Amino acid sequence: MSPGSVAPLAWAGMGLNDVLYDPIRHNNWATGSLIRFCLAQNLTAEQLEITGVGTYGGILATLDHIVRCDGSYLRRIADRPLEYVDSEPATDLETLATWNAEAGALWEYFLTQPFDVERVIVVDDNTRGTRAGIFVAQAINHANHHREQVCAILTGMGIEPPDIQAWEYAWETERIWDLPAPAAAAE
Numbered sequence: 221m222s223p224g225s226v227a228p229l230a231w232a233g234m235g236l237n238d239v240l241y242d243p244i245r246h247n248n249w250a251t252g253s254l255i256r257f258c259l260a261q262n263l264t265a266e267q268l269e270i271t272g273v274g275t276y277g278g279i280l281a282t283l284d285h286i287v288r289c290d291g292s293y294l295r296r297i298a299d300r301p302l303e304y305v306d307s308e309p310a311t312d313l314e315t316l317a318t319w320n321a322e323a324g325a326l327w328e329y330f331l332t333q334p335f336d337v338e339r340v341i342v343v344d345d346n347t348r349g350t351r352a353g354i355f356v357a358q359a360i361n362h363a364n365h366h367r368e369q370v371c372a373i374l375t376g377m378g379i380e381p382p383d384i385q386a387w388e389y390a391w392e393t394e395r396i397w398d399l400p401a402p403a404a405a406a407e
Contacts, residue, residue: 237331240356242386242395244331247360248324249393250384251286254367255320257382258283258374259313268313272376275369282373284310286366287319293359294323296341297352298330 258268258279269278276282287310291302304319337353371381382388390396 237333237335240335241331242389243360244327244356245393246386246389247290247363248320248327249389250367251283251290251363252317252320252324253382253384254370255283255287255313255317258370259317261379263313267377270373270377272369272373275373276366279370279373280310280313280316282366282370283313283316286363287316287323289362290359291319291323291326293355293362294326294330297335297355298326298333300326300329302326 263279268280271278276285288305291305295302295305302319302323304322310316310319335352337351337356339352340349341352341355342349367384371384374381387396
């Protein structure tokens with residue numbers, strides 16, 4: 221095997237995209253949910269610039285960073301353009317909501333296509349190669365990390381952030397449900 225390669229996955233009846241379905245959709249949903257929550261709070265420009273200890277930046281800058289990086293990772297593995305990645309930073313949450321929805325549509329396209337996790341993608345000014353699967357892992361990890369920073373800033377402002385964990389995604393998308401109560405045993 222070549223450097224960094226792994227043995228192929230062999231789960232009966234499952235393709236790689238089937239395994240990625242929920243993690244990728246949750247990732248985009250969580251970012252969109254956090255953006256929509258911040259929009260609903262009617263945060264002022266000053267509040268959008270509030271930072272916290274150890275955070276990337278203010279709320280708007282951090283959300284812009286999440287959406288822009290997600291798009292950058294995605295366009296490399298999907299081989300499709302996302303124009304906003306190279307544009308100026310967003311100046312409002314509405315723009316970020318639009319960009320996140322655009323990325324969501326491209327993620328949906330990506331999930332319908334064959335995906336070679338072993339494909340080599342050249343990065344860092346042509347000085348390194350990495351496997352395509354690493355971009356998926358990085359997209360999910362990176363967004364989780366920075367969404368938690370935004371939630372910490374909101375908490376510091378006295379605003380309870382939304383529940384954006386995978387369980388909440390499951391409830392909102394009907395990927396989890398209550399089972400009927402078992403019938404009472406006859407006496």
